Amino acid sequence: MTTGSLALAASPPHGSRRRGFVERTALPGFGLTFGFTLAWLCLIVLIPLSAVFIRTAGMGWSEFVAVALSERALSAYKVSFGTAFAAACVNGIFGLLIAWVLVRHDFAGKRIVSALVDLPFALPTAVAGIALTALYAGNGWLGQFLVPLGIDVAFTPLGIVVALIFIGLPFVVRSVEPVLADIGPEIEEAAQSLGASRLQTMRRVILPAILPAWLTGFAMALARGVGEYGSVIFIAGNMPFRSEIAPLLIVTQLEQYDYAGATAIAAVMLVISFALLLLINLLQAWARSRSID
Amino acid sequence: MAAGRTSEGRIARAALLSVAMVFLALFLLLPLVSVFVEALKGGVGVYVESVTQPDAIAAIKLTLLVAAIAVPVNVAFGLAAAWAIAKFDFPGKSILITFIDLPFSVSPVVSGLIYVLLFGAQGWFGEWLAANDVDIIFAVPGIVLATIFVTFPFVARELIPLMTEQGRGDEEAAVSLGASGWQAFWHVTLPNIRWGLLYGVLLCNARAMGEFGAVSVVSGHIRGRTNTMPLHVEILYNEYNFAAAFAVASLLALLALLTLVLKSALEWRYGYHGKGGGH
Numbered sequence: 001m002t003t004g005s006l007a008l009a010a011s012p013p014h015g016s017r018r019r020g021f022v023e024r025t026a027l028p029g030f031g032l033t034f035g036f037t038l039a040w041l042c043l044i045v046l047i048p049l050s051a052v053f054i055r056t057a058g059m060g061w062s063e064f065v066a067v068a069l070s071e072r073a074l075s076a077y078k079v080s081f082g083t084a085f086a087a088a089c090v091n092g093i094f095g096l097l098i099a100w101v102l103v104r105h106d107f108a109g110k111r112i113v114s115a116l117v118d119l120p121f122a123l124p125t126a127v128a129g130i131a132l133t134a135l136y137a138g139n140g141w142l143g144q145f146l147v148p149l150g151i152d153v154a155f156t157p158l159g160i161v162v163a164l165i166f167i168g169l170p171f172v173v174r175s176v177e178p179v180l181a182d183i184g185p186e187i188e189e190a191a192q193s194l195g196a197s198r199l200q201t202m203r204r205v206i207l208p209a210i211l212p213a214w215l216t217g218f219a220m221a222l223a224r225g226v227g228e229y230g231s232v233i234f235i236a237g238n239m240p241f242r243s244e245i246a247p248l249l250i251v252t253q254l255e256q257y258d259y260a261g262a263t264a265i266a267a268v269m270l271v272i273s274f275a276l277l278l279l280i281n282l283l284q285a286w287a288r289s290r291s292i293d
Numbered sequence: 294m295a296a297g298r299t300s301e302g303r304i305a306r307a308a309l310l311s312v313a314m315v316f317l318a319l320f321l322l323l324p325l326v327s328v329f330v331e332a333l334k335g336g337v338g339v340y341v342e343s344v345t346q347p348d349a350i351a352a353i354k355l356t357l358l359v360a361a362i363a364v365p366v367n368v369a370f371g372l373a374a375a376w377a378i379a380k381f382d383f384p385g386k387s388i389l390i391t392f393i394d395l396p397f398s399v400s401p402v403v404s405g406l407i408y409v410l411l412f413g414a415q416g417w418f419g420e421w422l423a424a425n426d427v428d429i430i431f432a433v434p435g436i437v438l439a440t441i442f443v444t445f446p447f448v449a450r451e452l453i454p455l456m457t458e459q460g461r462g463d464e465e466a467a468v469s470l471g472a473s474g475w476q477a478f479w480h481v482t483l484p485n486i487r488w489g490l491l492y493g494v495l496l497c498n499a500r501a502m503g504e505f506g507a508v509s510v511v512s513g514h515i516r517g518r519t520n521t522m523p524l525h526v527e528i529l530y531n532e533y534n535f536a537a538a539f540a541v542a543s544l545l546a547l548l549a550l551l552t553l554v555l556k557s558a559l560e561w562r563y564g565y566h567g568k569g570g571g572h
Contacts, residue, residue, distance in 0.1 A: 021384070023381070023383075025380075025381065026468050027380055027464055027468060027474065029376055029474045030381045034377040034383070037373050037377050037378075037389070041392055041393065044438075044442055045393075045396060045442065045445060048408060048410070049395070049399070094316045098313045098316065100313075105306065105309070111557065111561065115556070115557040116322060118553055118556065119321050119553065121496065122496075122499045122503075123503070123545070123546060123549040124505060125401075125523075126524075126526050126545075127523070127526065127545050128324055130328075130526065130538060130539065131324040131328045131539075134327055134331055135323060135327050141323065141327065142323070162320075165320055169320065169321070223398055227402075227403070228400070228401075229401050229402050229505065230401065230509075247402035248402075250400075251402055254510065266402075269400050274398070
C-alpha cells in the first residue's frame with residue numbers, strides 16, 4: 001500500500017465514542033504528542049511556507065504580475081510543466097509495463113530489478129544529474145551514438161525530460177504495483193472464459209481497475225517533476241526561454257538579491273504544487289472507493 | 294508458476310519483459326554504473342586523493358553532522374505525530390496528515406527559499422539575528438533547518454498507517470495492567486513498529502544526506518565550511534574537475550546502494566513493505 005495513510009487514519013481505531021475534542025481512552029499522552037506535533041509542524045512547515053504568501057501579498061498586484069508573470073518566468077513555467085508532463089507520460093507507459101512485469105512475470109533477478117526501481121528515491125539528485133549529463137554528452141556512452149543522429153539530449157529540453165523520467169519512474173511503478181497484484185490472473189481468466197479477447201480484457205477489466213492508481217502515480221511523477229532541481233540543472237543547459245526551469249529562475253533571482261522576484265515565482269510554484277497535491281488526494285480517494293467495492 | 298500467472302503468449306511475454314528490462318537498464322542502471330566508471334577513470338590514486346582532500350573531508354563531515362541532527366529530530370516528530378494521530382480520534386485528522394505531507398510537494402528550491410525569507414539578511418528576523426550575531430543562512434543551522442523540512446514527512450508518514458493498522462488494543466491492555474504510558478510505548482508499541490521505523494529512518498537518512506536544491510539555496514557554498522557532499526560534487530563538476538566530482542558522487546551512490554540493500558532486506562527478510570510510498 002502506498003496511498004493508504006489518509007484512509008486508515010481518517011477512521012477511528014476503535015468504535016469508542018468521542019466527548020469533547022478527543023475521544024476518551026485509557027491511553028495517555030494525547031495532549032503531549034498532539035501539542036508537540038502541532039507546534040513543530042507550525043514552526044518548521046506552516047509558518048515558513050506562509051512567509052512566501054505574506055511576502056507576495058505585500059508586493060502589490062502590478063509588481064507581482066510584472067515579476068511572476070514576466071516573459072522569462074512564463075517560459076520557465078512552460079519548460080518546467082511541459083518537460084514534467086512529457087516525462088510523466090513516458091513514465092506512465094513504461095512504469096505500467098514494469099509494474100506488470102514485476103507482478104505477473106517470474107524471472108531470474110526479479111528482486112534485484114525490483115530494488116533497482118527505487119534507485120531514484122535513494123540516489124541524490126545531483127549525482128543523477130551529473131551521471132546523466134556524462135552519459136548524453138557528445139563523448140558520452142549514449143551521446144556518441146545519439147549526437148551523430150542529430151539527437152541532442154544534453155543541454156536541451158530533451159535532457160530535462162530524460163532527468164525527469166529518471167526521477168519520476170518509481171512513483172508510477174509503486175502506485176500501480178499493489179493494485180495489479182490485487183487483481184490477480186484469475187479475474188483475467190474469468191473474463192477470457194466468458195469470451196473476452198485479450199485486448200478486451202485489458203481494456204474493459206484491467207485498465208479500469210488500475211486507472212485511479214495509475215493516474216495517481218502519473219500525478220505524483222508530474223508534481224515531483226515540476227519542482228525538480230538537482231538532477232535537471234546539470235543536463236539542462238539552462239538557457240533562458242529555452243531550457244531554463246522555474247526552480248532555477250528562483251535561484252538566479254536569489255543570487256542577484258532579487259528577493260521579490262524569487263518570492264513571487266515561488267508563490268506561483270507553491271500554488272501549482274498545492275493544486276497538484278489536491279488532485280493527488282482526490283485521485284487517492286477515488287482509488288480507495290474503487291478498492292472497497 | 295511461471296506459466297500459470299499470466300494469459301500472454303510466450304512471445305508476448307518475452308517481448309514485454311525485454312522492453313521493461315531495456316528501459317530500466319537505459320534509464321536507471323546505466324547512470325548508476327557510469328558514476329563508478331567515471332569516478333575510477335583517473336585511476337585509484339586520483340580517486341583516493343579526491344575523497345580525502347580537506348574540502349572533501351569537510352563536506353563528508355558536514356553531511357554526516359546534518360543527517361545526525363535531522364534524522365533523530367524527524368524520528369522524534371514522527372513518533373509523536375503517529376502516537377497522536379494513530380492512537381486517538383479527533384476532528385481534522387486528515388487535514389493534519391495533509392499538512393505533514395506538504396514538504397513532499399514543495400520544490401526543493403522553495404524549501405530553501407522559505408528559510409531565507411525568515412532568517413536571511415532581508416528576512417523577517419534578519420535584522421535581529423545580525424544584531425545578535427547569530428548566523429542561520431549561509432551557515433550550518435540553515436542547512437540543518439532546510440534538511441529537516443525536506444525530510445519532515447518520511448518517518449511520520451511511514452508510522453501513521455502502520456500504527457493505525459495495529460490499533461491501540463495492545464497499549465490499552467498494558468496500561469490497564471498498570472503500565473505507564475511511557476512503558477506501554479517502550480515495551481509494546483516500539484517492538485511492534487521497529488521495522489517500519491527503520492524503513493522510515495533509512496529513506497529519511499538517504500534524503501537528508503543527498504538533498505541538493507534546498508541546501509544549495511541556504512548554504513552559500515563556502516568551501517570547507519558550508520558545503521555538503523552534494524554541493525561539493527556540484528562545485529567540482531562546475532570546475533570541470535570531473536574525476537573528483539564523480540569520486541565524491543560515488544560515495545553518495547554507495548550510500549544509495551546501501552539504502553536499497555537494507556530496504557530490500559527489510560522487505561524480504563521481515564516481509565515489511567513500505568506504507569508511506571517513497572519520495
